[in-house]
Amino acid sequence: MAESPLASVEAIIAGLAGVGYIASRRIATALFMAQHLSKPVLVEGVAGVGKTELAIATATLLDLPLIRMQCYEGLDESKALYEWKYGKQLLYTQILKDRMGEALEGAHTMEAAMDRLHGMGDMFFSEGFLEPRPLLKALRSEAGAVLLIDEIDKSDEAFEAFLLEILSAFQVSIPEIGTIKAKIPPLVFLTSNNVRDLGDALKRRCLHLHIPLPDAHLEEKIVATRVPGVEARLTRELVAFVQSLRDIELRKVPSISETVDWARALVLLHAEALSADLVRETLNVLLKYEQDIVAIEPKLNELLGRASGAAGGE
Amino acid sequence: MASPVQATVEEFIKALRASEVRVSPAEAIDAHRALMEIGYADRGLVKDALCITLAKTEEEVFRFEECFDAFFSRDSFREAKPPPAGQSGGETAGGEASDLPLAQMLLSGDTIALNQAMEAAARRARASDVRLNTQRNLLSRRMLDEMGLRELEELIQRLREMGMPRDAALADRLAERREALFEESARFVDRQMQLYARETGRRMRETLLGQAKLTGIEPEDMRQMEALVKRMAKRLASRYARKRHRADRGKLDVRKTIRRSMPYGGVPFDIVWKSQTIEKPKIVAICDVSRSVAAAAQFMLLFLYSLNEVIEKLEAFAFSDRLIRVGDILEAEELDSAIASIIKKIGMRPTDYGRALMDFSELHRDALDRHTTVIVLGDGRSNYANPRLDIMREISHRARAVIWLNPEPETYWGQGDSRMDQYKRFCHVAKVCNTLNQLERIIEDVLRTYMPH
Numbered sequence: 001m002a003e004s005p006l007a008s009v010e011a012i013i014a015g016l017a018g019v020g021y022i023a024s025r026r027i028a029t030a031l032f033m034a035q036h037l038s039k040p041v042l043v044e045g046v047a048g049v050g051k052t053e054l055a056i057a058t059a060t061l062l063d064l065p066l067i068r069m070q071c072y073e074g075l076d077e078s079k080a081l082y083e084w085k086y087g088k089q090l091l092y093t094q095i096l097k098d099r100m101g102e103a104l105e106g107a108h109t110m111e112a113a114m115d116r117l118h119g120m121g122d123m124f125f126s127e128g129f130l131e132p133r134p135l136l137k138a139l140r141s142e143a144g145a146v147l148l149i150d151e152i153d154k155s156d157e158a159f160e161a162f163l164l165e166i167l168s169a170f171q172v173s174i175p176e177i178g179t180i181k182a183k184i185p186p187l188v189f190l191t192s193n194n195v196r197d198l199g200d201a202l203k204r205r206c207l208h209l210h211i212p213l214p215d216a217h218l219e220e221k222i223v224a225t226r227v228p229g230v231e232a233r234l235t236r237e238l239v240a241f242v243q244s245l246r247d248i249e250l251r252k253v254p255s256i257s258e259t260v261d262w263a264r265a266l267v268l269l270h271a272e273a274l275s276a277d278l279v280r281e282t283l284n285v286l287l288k289y290e291q292d293i294v295a296i297e298p299k300l301n302e303l304l305g306r307a308s309g310a311a312g313g314e
Numbered sequence: 315m316a317s318p319v320q321a322t323v324e325e326f327i328k329a330l331r332a333s334e335v336r337v338s339p340a341e342a343i344d345a346h347r348a349l350m351e352i353g354y355a356d357r358g359l360v361k362d363a364l365c366i367t368l369a370k371t372e373e374e375v376f377r378f379e380e381c382f383d384a385f386f387s388r389d390s391f392r393e394a395k396p397p398p399a400g401q402s403g404g405e406t407a408g409g410e411a412s413d414l415p416l417a418q419m420l421l422s423g424d425t426i427a428l429n430q431a432m433e434a435a436a437r438r439a440r441a442s443d444v445r446l447n448t449q450r451n452l453l454s455r456r457m458l459d460e461m462g463l464r465e466l467e468e469l470i471q472r473l474r475e476m477g478m479p480r481d482a483a484l485a486d487r488l489a490e491r492r493e494a495l496f497e498e499s500a501r502f503v504d505r506q507m508q509l510y511a512r513e514t515g516r517r518m519r520e521t522l523l524g525q526a527k528l529t530g531i532e533p534e535d536m537r538q539m540e541a542l543v544k545r546m547a548k549r550l551a552s553r554y555a556r557k558r559h560r561a562d563r564g565k566l567d568v569r570k571t572i573r574r575s576m577p578y579g580g581v582p583f584d585i586v587w588k589s590q591t592i593e594k595p596k597i598v599a600i601c602d603v604s605r606s607v608a609a610a611a612q613f614m615l616l617f618l619y620s621l622n623e624v625i626e627k628l629e630a631f632a633f634s635d636r637l638i639r640v641g642d643i644l645e646a647e648e649l650d651s652a653i654a655s656i657i658k659k660i661g662m663r664p665t666d667y668g669r670a671l672m673d674f675s676e677l678h679r680d681a682l683d684r685h686t687t688v689i690v691l692g693d694g695r696s697n698y699a700n701p702r703l704d705i706m707r708e709i710s711h712r713a714r715a716v717i718w719l720n721p722e723p724e725t726y727w728g729q730g731d732s733r734m735d736q737y738k739r740f741c742h743v744a745k746v747c748n749t750l751n752q753l754e755r756i757i758e759d760v761l762r763t764y765m766p767h
Contacts, residue, residue, distance in 0.1 A: 006502045008357060009352075011587035025359070025362055026362045026365065026366070028365045029352075029359060029363055029366060030362075030735075032351075032352070033348055033351070033366055033367065036351045037347055037348060037351070037367075039344070042370075043364075044371075044372060067632060068511075084577065086576035086577065087572065087576075089577050090576050090577075090579065091577060093577075093578075094579070097579075124577065152488060180698040194372075197548070200336075200338075203370040203371075204338050204340055204341060204370075206370075207344075207366045207367055208366060208367075208371070208374075209366055210369075210372050238458060244722075249648075261627060313369045
């Protein structure tokens with residue numbers, strides 16, 4: 001490898017910006033640590049601040065395959081790690097049966113037959129019949145990989161415990177075969193929305209990165225990168241507006257992904273500046289609950305006034 | 315590795331633990347490794363790296379940042395007035411003052427050296443072990459001794475005895491600086507207290523709050539109580555959330571058995587029995603908010619609110635003379651306004667348990683089944699109205715368990731208008747509950763006993 005994109009925190013920030021992800025210093029530091037300490041990163045934050053995006057951007061930056069595993073209640077190792085190819089195993093036994101007479105020809109006593117049987121080697125549980133699932137794929141990837149374990153908090157506690165071996169040693173034990181160890185430890189991201197508290201054991205094995213909602217400056221940069229063709233003034237205005245929404249008690253405050261969606265919508269509508277009507281019509285892009293929309297509508301003019309003031313003041 | 319830096323990081327981790335960021339030895343090692351990777355030159359980078367390796371939840375991140383700023387911003391010595399130019403030459407050159415490092419530091423106003431000396435003295439005096447307010451003076455004294463205060467005093471004494479005006483002036487100046495030093499050390503100890511003893515104080519208050527009568531909680535303690543209750547409710551809920559599987563022998567799971575027989579050429583070696591996932595238990599909470607339990611009602615609603623946040627299938631009701639559903643209020647409003655609007659809507663009226671039970675039966679009887687646990691929070695004082703024991707009996711029959719938590723001591727049950735002794739017969743558990751600790755213990759017991767295993 002020439003100059004690795006993960007060589008320094010500055011290089012990471014620049015690299016991620018190159019693939020369209022605007023990272024704060026802390027995010028970049030986390031990535032740097034993950035690489036140099038070979039530890040998974042547990043990413044937390046409200047929905048839509050770019051937790052999953054971070055993993056995708058990192059994979060693009062490093063030009064590694066992204067292996068993604070979505071967690072849900074009831075997820076178990078046969079879906080996450082490996083499964084045997086039953087059909088093929090069945091065929092194999094059929095073939096074995098057919099060939100058995102041939103193979104055992106000339107062995108007259110039971111003992112001789114058994115000896116020969118032992119000599120044939122045990123193919124049945126071998127890697128050839130292993131159907132790799134995301135975790136195993138990530139471990140066996142030749143060039144390394146970025147493994148994204150999405151929404152780990154939705155999985156069961158048992159599954160969390162099962163992950164520990166992989167996360168700390170980058171290896172798994174398959175009872176029939178033995179231990180499979182990663183050649184190059186994958187870069188692991190776990191994301192959580194805090195549906196339930198994660199176990200201490202898991203937290204201890206991970207670096208922890210909490211992504212907060214961005215400040216206005218950072219958010220403007222994000223919008224500018226993600227939404228081509230949006231004008232600087234409109235960006236400032238819409239970001240100021242969204243930022244002011246976040247100070248209001250809402251059921252679901254808009255996060256970055258909503259801001260970006262809204263900016264895209266405004267660009268599609270050829271908007272040049274925010275107006276009350278325009279905002280009212282597109283408010284449902286930003287706010288996902290009817291109650292929130294109802295709560296905001298009467299305050300629209302005031303909020304807009306403040307937003308355009310903030311944008312003009314620059 | 316150079317040990318002073320390591321020692322500083324160790325001290326910092328100690329301070330973190332004191333401000334309730336849990337740091338395990340493994341994480342401490344990670345922190346050191348992280349620092350080795352990035353060095354110490356960039357303060358922002360050090361902060362980020364430590365934060366990422368040490369703080370593991372959102373709240374911990376917040377506390378970490380507070381602690382980091384407090385720890386590494388030890389404000390330096392207040393600039394001592396620079397000695398007037400004319401005198402300085404004579405002093406530093408002259409006499410015994412130069413023999414004593416402390417005296418020299420004080421005279422030359424070398425704040426950096428003073429700071430370092432104080433840090434070193436603090437380490438020797440084990441300042442980070444300070445826990446209690448009463449240890450303050452002792453600690454500050456010990457630190458000053460470590461820095462060489464006694465020698466300084468002797469020096470001042472000797473200078474005074476010399477009788478020369480120049481020596482006397484020097485003694486005065488030293489004495490003046492010594493006062494400043496006292497102040498500095500006191501401030502230093504204050505900071506240490508803030509860093510290391512915060513938790514002890516808080517924990518003591520929590521212990522006391524846990525034992526305090528719920529009926530007499532001061533408004534300013536409500537916040538903390540809220541946090542306590544919330545933590546408790548969360549702990550209970552996480553235990554709930556675990557799905558429970560039970561092997562139900564006798565029913566064959568055909569699909570799984572065939573699947574498992576595949577490796578054996580279709581011979582079913584492994585037989586799989588159907589297992590059943592037991593439904594998560596449902597909880598119905600009924601809370602008395604009438605005048606007679608006014609003091610405790612606030613707390614009971616607080617408990618209900620926290621429970622509602624963490625338990626999915628919670629049906630909440632509140633009553634005094636009539637009973638209403640309060641689930642949506644708890645859902646939609648913030649804690650304070652939720653409690654206020656429930657009390658405004660239904661509270662502070664004379665109780666009528668019979669009437670309330672009738673309302674309950676009308677609203678919710680059909681939803682009671684053997685998965686339901688009913689929790690009643692109330693004093694059972696019914697103002698001599700018909701207690702409607704028949705409804706209580708029916709509830710008791712239909713539900714899996716009825717648990718009654720009463721803020722009054724057991725000797726009062728059945729006294730005056732209390733019908734608690736009668737209601738008690740239809741409860742699986744009826745307990746006095748007027749401290750938080752009691753409440754927690756009871757709920758734990760209840761979960762162990764009345765929830766499906």
